[in-house]
Amino acid sequence: xxxxxxxxxxxxxxxxxxxxxxxxxxxxxxxxxxxxxxxxxxxxxxxxxxxxxxxxxxxxxxxxxxxxxxxxxxxxxxxxxxxxxxxxxxxxxxxxxxxxxxxxxxxxxxxxxxxxxxxxxxxxxxxxxxxxxxxxxxxxxxxxxxxxxxxxxxxxxxxxxxxxxxxxxxxxxxxxxxxxxxxxxxxxxxxxxxxxxxxxxxxxxxxxxxxxxxxxxxxxxxxxxxxxxxxxxxxxxxxxxxxxxxxxxxxxxxxxxxxxxxxxxxxxxxxxxxxxxxxxxxxxxxxxxxxxxxxxxxxxxxxxxxxxxxxxxxxxxxxxxxxxxxxxxxxxxxxxxxxxxxxxxxxxxxxxxxxxxxxxxxxxxxxxxxxxxxxxxxxxxxxxxxxxxxxxxxxxxxxxxxxxxxxxxxxxxxxxxxxxxxxxxxxxxxxxxxxxxxxxxxxxxxxxxxxxxxxxxxxxxxxxxxxxxxxxxxxxxxxxxxxxxxxxxxxxxxxxxxx
Numbered sequence: 001x002x003x004x005x006x007x008x009x010x011x012x013x014x015x016x017x018x019x020x021x022x023x024x025x026x027x028x029x030x031x032x033x034x035x036x037x038x039x040x041x042x043x044x045x046x047x048x049x050x051x052x053x054x055x056x057x058x059x060x061x062x063x064x065x066x067x068x069x070x071x072x073x074x075x076x077x078x079x080x081x082x083x084x085x086x087x088x089x090x091x092x093x094x095x096x097x098x099x100x101x102x103x104x105x106x107x108x109x110x111x112x113x114x115x116x117x118x119x120x121x122x123x124x125x126x127x128x129x130x131x132x133x134x135x136x137x138x139x140x141x142x143x144x145x146x147x148x149x150x151x152x153x154x155x156x157x158x159x160x161x162x163x164x165x166x167x168x169x170x171x172x173x174x175x176x177x178x179x180x181x182x183x184x185x186x187x188x189x190x191x192x193x194x195x196x197x198x199x200x201x202x203x204x205x206x207x208x209x210x211x212x213x214x215x216x217x218x219x220x221x222x223x224x225x226x227x228x229x230x231x232x233x234x235x236x237x238x239x240x241x242x243x244x245x246x247x248x249x250x251x252x253x254x255x256x257x258x259x260x261x262x263x264x265x266x267x268x269x270x271x272x273x274x275x276x277x278x279x280x281x282x283x284x285x286x287x288x289x290x291x292x293x294x295x296x297x298x299x300x301x302x303x304x305x306x307x308x309x310x311x312x313x314x315x316x317x318x319x320x321x322x323x324x325x326x327x328x329x330x331x332x333x334x335x336x337x338x339x340x341x342x343x344x345x346x347x348x349x350x351x352x353x354x355x356x357x358x359x360x361x362x363x364x365x366x367x368x369x370x371x372x373x374x375x376x377x378x379x380x381x382x383x384x385x386x387x388x389x390x391x392x393x394x395x396x397x398x399x400x401x402x403x404x405x406x407x408x409x410x411x412x413x414x415x416x417x418x419x420x421x422x423x424x425x426x427x428x429x430x431x432x433x434x435x436x437x438x439x440x441x442x443x444x445x446x447x448x449x450x451x452x453x454x455x456x457x458x459x460x461x462x463x464x465x466x467x468x469x470x471x472x473x474x475x476x477x478x479x480x481x482x483x484x485x486x487x488x489x490x491x492x493x494x495x496x497x498x499x
Contacts, residue, residue, distance in 0.1 A: 018084050021046045021067040021137055026087075027098065028052040028075050032121055034467060036070065036098070036129065043130040046460045054078040054086060061091045067137045069095045072121075073110070080106070081113055088114045094136040111187060116140075139168055142241070142250055157255035160241065161205055165477055167188045168250060180227050188227075196223035201236065202325070206233045208238045208251045219258075231270055232259035233486070267327070270438050270453070279320065309452040315358070321459045322384055327437075335464045341489050342375040342382055343367075348407045351386045357396040362403050369408035374489040376414040377465035382486075385461050385469075388454040389482045391420035396480075414467075418483035426480045435459040458484070 023046050027033040030052075037048040049066075051057050054077050057069070069091070073083050085097055094116040098387035118134040119129065139162050151158055157174030159167055167185040175182050178193070185193060191202045198221045201366065208215060216237040224231050234255050241250040258267060289306040298306075329335045345368045354364040375382075386405070393403045401422040410416045424443065426434065433439050438452040455471075462469040462484045469484040 005292075008202055014076075014285050021133065022065070023048045023068050023069045023070060023133065024057060024066045024093075025050040026054070026057040026075065027070070027072045029072075032072075032089060036121075039126050039129050042126055042489050044133065046133075051078070054083055056086065058090050058148055061087070061093070067140075068116075068133055069093050070098050070133070071095050071108070071115075073097055073099045075409050081109055083487060084110055084113055084115055085103055091142075094140040096136050096430045097455070098131050114126055114187065116187075132250060133160065135164070138243075138430075142168055144378075157257070159185070159253040159351075161190055161207055161253060162252045163249065165192070165202055174255055176253055177232075178227075179229055184227060193227050195220065196225040196228075197221065197224075203252065204236065204347070207252050208240050209248055212248050216241050227234070232257060233262040234258065245436075266396060266437060271324070271327070273438075279317070284316040285313040286310050286317070314357075319387065323388070323453050326384070326457045326460060327421050327453060335460060337378050337464050338382070340378060340467075342377050342379050342415075342486070343372075344382070344407050344417065344486075345372045346416060347379060347382060348386065351383055352378075352390075352405050355387060355390045355394075361399045362394050362397060362401060363407065364390065364394075364403045366407065369406075371409075372407055373409055373413060373415050375486040377467070377486050377490040381461045381465060382417075385458045385484060388458045389419045389484075392482065393423065393480070396423040398423070398466055399422045414485040414488055416483060416485045418481055419481060420481050422477070422479045424480075425473045425478055426471055434471050435469065453480075462486075 007146060021044060023040065025033055025036060025048050027036065028051060033050045033052070037050060039188055040048060048095050049060065049064075049205050051076070054075050057071075060066075061069075066416060069087060071084060071087055073080055075083060078086060079151045084097060095114070096117045096121055097107070097110045097115045098121050098333050100121050110118050116139060117132045135271040142160065142162075151169075154171055155173055157177045158169075158171045159174055160169040162168050164186060170185040171180055172182075175185070178185075181194065188457060189202075190205060199218070201220060202216065204215055207213070212238070220221050220234045221235045222228060222232045222234060234257055237254045239252045239254075240248045241252055243249050289309045293303045293306040293310075326335065349366045349368065352364055356362075356364045387498065390403065397403060403422075404418075404420045406416075406420065408416055426441065427443060430441055434441065435455045435458070437456045439456075440452050459469050465483050465486055467486040469482075469483050471480065473479075474481045
C-alpha cells in the first residue's frame with residue numbers, strides 16, 4: 001500500500017504504518033551510503049544493509065531476502081548496465097538504480113533492462129527517494145499477487161498498470177492482441193507501447209488513477225506505431241486497484257480485440273452502400289438510354305449516342321462487379337492466384353490503348369523500357385490493377401493533362417509499373433490510407449466522385465501476387481505516382497519453348 005505523503009514528511013510518531021522494508025543498499029561511497037540510509041529512515045520503517053562492492057551484494061542476495069535493492073551502477077568491481085544485469089540474474093527483488101551521472105540514455109537503458117526506477121543521487125531528495133522505494137516494493141508485491149493461472153489463461157486481454165503508467169503485468173491473451181512479447185510490456189510505459197490510439201489510452205488510465213472511477217466498454221482505434229505492428233479496434237475497460245487504506249495504487253485494464261468484427265461490419269456497410277448507389281447509377285443510365293432508344297421516331301444520331309452511353313455504362317458496371325468480386329473473395333481470404341508468365345512490355349500498351357478510349361479527355365501514353373523481365377502473376381489481375389490506377393489518375397487530373405504509364409524494372413530487377421499524373425498530388429502522411437476501403441482524401445474528395453474501393457482492390461490484387469504497391473508525390477513535377485512491382489518469374493516457373 002502507499003504511505004500517506006504528509007505522514008512521510010513528518011516522520012517519527014506520525015509516520016504512516018506501511019510495514020517494515022528490508023533494503024539492500026549497494027554504494028561504495030560511505031558518505032552517500034549514510035545520507036541515503038538516513039533519508040529513507042526519515043519517512044519509512046526500513047532496515048538498511050549497506051555494502052560497497054558487487055560481489056558483496058551478490059553474497060547478501062544469496063543469504064537473505066530483501067524488499068528492494070538500491071544499486072549504484074559505478075562500483076569498484078563492476079560498471080554500468082552490467083552491474084544491474086548481474087543483480088537481476090541473482091534475484092527477482094525490485095531494483096532502483098542510483099547513479100551520480102545525469103545520463104537520460106543510461107536511465108532508459110536501466111529501466112529497459114529491468115530496473116524499477118532510475119534516480120540521480122544529487123537530485124534524489126527525501127520525498128522522491130522514499131516514493132521510489134515504496135513504489136518499487138508495492139509494484140513487486142502486486143506483481144506477485146497477480147501471478148495467478150486464472151489471469152494468465154483468461155480469454156480476455158488483461159494488464160495491470162502502476163501509478164506511473166508502466167505495465168506491471170500482462171497475460172497471454174493481451175500479448176496475442178498486441179503481438180508484443182510479455183517482457184517488452186512489463187516495465188515499459190503505456191504511451192511507449194501504445195502511442196497512437198483514439199481516444200488516448202494513457203489519458204483514460206490516468207483519469208482512473210486520479211478519480212478512482214471505473215471505465216467500461218470504450219471503443220478504441222489503434223494505429224500502427226511504436227512497438228505496435230498493426231492497426232486495430234479494441235474494447236477497453238479499466239478498474240482501479242486499491243490498497244488496504246483505499247488509495248488507488250494501480251489500474252487493471254481489460255482488452256477485447258474486435259478488429260475482425262469491425263472490418264466485417266465495415267465491409268457489409270460498404271457493400272450495401274455500393275449496391276445502393278454505385279450499382280444503381282449505371283443500371284439507371286442503361287435503363288433510361290435503352291427506353292429512349294426504343295421509342296418510335298427517335299433520330300438515328302440520338303439512337304447511336306444512346307447505344308454508346310449504354311456500352312460505356314455496361315463496361316463501367318462490369319468493372320465495378322469485378323471489384324466487388326475481389327472484395328468478397330478478399331473478405332473470405334479466398335483470393336486465389338494462378339501464376340503465369342506475364343510480359344508487361346506487351347500487356348501494358350494494350351491496356352493503355354483501351355483506357356485511352358475510355359478517357360478521351362486525357363493524354364494517356366505508355367513508356368516501356370527495354371529488357372523488362374517477365375513477371376510472375378495473373379494477367380487478369382494486372383489488367384484490373386492497372387485499369388483502377390489509370391482511372392484514379394484520370395479522375396483527379398485536369399482535362400488535357402498527360403498520364404504516363406511507365407514499365408521498367410526497379411533497382412532489384414523486379415518488374416515495375418508506374419502511373420504518373422499531373423493532378424493535385426498526395427500528402428505523404430496519408431499515402432498508406434489511400435489504399436484503405438472507402439477512404440477518400442479530404443484534399444481531393446470534391447474533385448471527383450467514386451466508390452472508394454478501386455485502390456483497395458488494387459492493393460489486395462498486388463499482395464495476392466506477392467508484389468508491392470505504393471502511392472507518393474511525383475518526384476519530377478506536381479502530381480502523384482501510383483505504382484506496383486511484381487515478383488520476377490523464376491527459372492523453374494518459366495514456360496518451356498514451344499509449349
